[in-house]
Amino acid sequence: MRGMRVAIALAGALIAAPLAAQSDMPQARMANTQLSDPAKEAEAKALMNTLRCLVCQGQSIADSDADMAGDMRALVRQRIAAGDSAEQVRDWLIERYGDYVSYDPPISAATAPLWIAPIVMLIIGVIVAATSFRRKKRA
Secondary structure (H helix, E strand, O other): OHHHHHHHHHHHHHHHHHHHHOOOOOOOOOOOOOOOOHHHHHHHHHHHOOEEOOOOOOOEOOOOOOHHHHHHHHHHHHHHHOOOOHHHHHHHHHHHHOHHHEOOOOOOOOOHHHHHHHHHHHHHHHHHHHHHHHHHHHO
């Protein structure tokens, strides 16, 4: 009986966990508000599509609903509105959050595996395929 109560309590906690993860804080002021200048808004949106959400990791900050992505969208819009170029804003965000924030990180010692791994995996795949084809021809 005690085990059943523990199981029910755990199930309830697992079901309620996503609700507890929601923030009560309001979103940043410019997270979902477009800039009044259409050219600057287009520049900001283009930049947002190239920046990775650090919470979701698989989405850009333009597509993510995470609170941090909203804060980052607001920062991008504020800096673009203040006159910074998209490249200046990107550099500032990379300085603040690291190379991982960019979908196109620069080649450095820290990001070299991201650039080299696909090439190495392709070479390994070609070697495995060639070996497999040779074995089938012999048989």
